[in-house]
Amino acid sequence: MADLIEAFRRATGLIVTIDPNLVEILMLSVQVSLSAIAIASVLGFAIGGALAVYRFPGRGAVSAVLSALMGLPPVVAGLVVYLLLSNAGPLGVLQLLYTPTAMIIAQVVLVTPIIGALTRQACQDLLEEYDEQLRSLGASPSAIVVTLLWDGRFRLITAVLAGFGRAIAEVGAVMIVGGNIDHVTRTMTTAIALETSKGNIALALALGIVLLALAFAINAALIGVQRLANRLAYA
Template sequence: MEELRQACLQALALIGRLDSQLFEIVVLSLQVSLTAVTVAAVIGLPIGAALAVECFRGRQAVIVLFNALMGLPPVVVGLLVYLLLSRAGPLGPLGILFTPTAMIIAQAILIIPIIGALSRQTMEDAWREYEEQLRSLGAKRLTAASTLLWDTRFSLVTVVLAGFGRAVAEVGAVIIVGGNIDGVTRVMTTAIALETSKGDLPLALGLGIILVSLVIALNAAASLIREAALRRYG
């Protein structure tokens, strides 16, 4: 309990003195994870929409695969991306290992299945309601998919937030492909891991408290917007 109190004090102290290093780490965390979630949404949402409306052989298998990949271990993704981006790997010449770009790629891969699978579920439920009406109006699959994306937009915000939460909270993948380089690829989670290994548990926990508060604040904001929008648009 004493340690928890210490951690809270540490967190407050860090915020209180507007620690510039902390600020840098927080900004990088947000940049990396928000970019990753954008990339993942641009790829994952259309996949979810397509899976919701398309009937093809093997659809069930693809859905099961996506659901299973939601539990993809970050370390495995990290290793995979590391081997791809390593100088000795196929994408080595790009020279982006140990950069924020590499971390974005790893996080995006990690959350595409989450966004794909959860948005598929959301849109499939909506499709049950919409299907006859849209087919009656002569909507082709592609139109139907984009209509569903637009009409379920408020629920999809929650889906995207789930992806963001996973991205910003994960450490296994980014520490491998980012290298936790001070000032370059050190984000909240890798900083927490580092402070933990240095045995500075209160500081590590303090950073953790800041991370969780950020995520909560972001979710609260999104939830307020969603509520307001639902009240407005039904």
């Protein structure tokens, strides 16, 4: 018990004194996840909006696959990206393996289905309400997609925040493609796993506290967006 209290005290000290190593790991984690969520949002909005509005053969199957990929195991996503970026893979010439870029790609693969599926559902719900009105105005399918995305922006913010929560807490995929290299590809989750195995509980605990604080902040933001959307809906 005394050892645990001492580890917690040291972890708190690392946070309060803004330990450079802790900050470096935190900044890399946030940078990678924000980059991934920005790319995944663009892809997810486009895919989800198109699936909700356009009619084409196999649309139902594509939607089902997209929904199934929401539960894609991170290690599988990491393995796929690893095979693509390895020297023997089709993208090996780019030499991206074990770089932050590879980690961003892995997170994009994980997060895009989440944002895409939630976007499709949000746009589909809105389309049921506004379909006749939009088509009576002669709106093209692309214009309808843009209109639905704008009208459902608060739901889409929720989807983005959910995706960011998945990305920032991910460990398996980024470990495979990033290699957990110190000062290069070490994120909060991979550092927690490494430092715990080394017995450096103080740093692992400090990173865990910061990660937990981020999770609470994301959940608070989700609740805030939902409340704002409800107020505007009934205004």
